[in-house]
Amino acid sequence: MADQKRTRSRKRRSRDCLRFPEVKGKIVERVEIDPEVEAVVIVFQDHTVLSFDIAPHVLVYPELSDWKSGNWKGIKRWPPVQSKGSIVRWP
Numbered sequence: 001m002a003d004q005k006r007t008r009s010r011k012r013r014s015r016d017c018l019r020f021p022e023v024k025g026k027i028v029e030r031v032e033i034d035p036e037v038e039a040v041v042i043v044f045q046d047h048t049v050l051s052f053d054i055a056p057h058v059l060v061y062p063e064l065s066d067w068k069s070g071n072w073k074g075i076k077r078w079p080p081v082q083s084k085g086s087i088v089r090w091p
Contacts, residue, residue, distance in 0.1 A: 058083040
């Protein structure tokens, strides 16, 4: 079988990524998962920390529809209902 060459686009991906340039070049000492506070913690050798607090939530999209004919027919949609947010509040 012949090897297939794959080409990659040189275009920058357009998806939104959150970057952390402040930690570029830092050396990671350890990575921890703290289930008590629901966080992922990256500890660097210079004793700085980058943490990711995880706030699980539920998002429900209520909708009434008619299936009598065998085909979906939307009747009414309500605004999404979101569970209560995390206790962590940012300024």
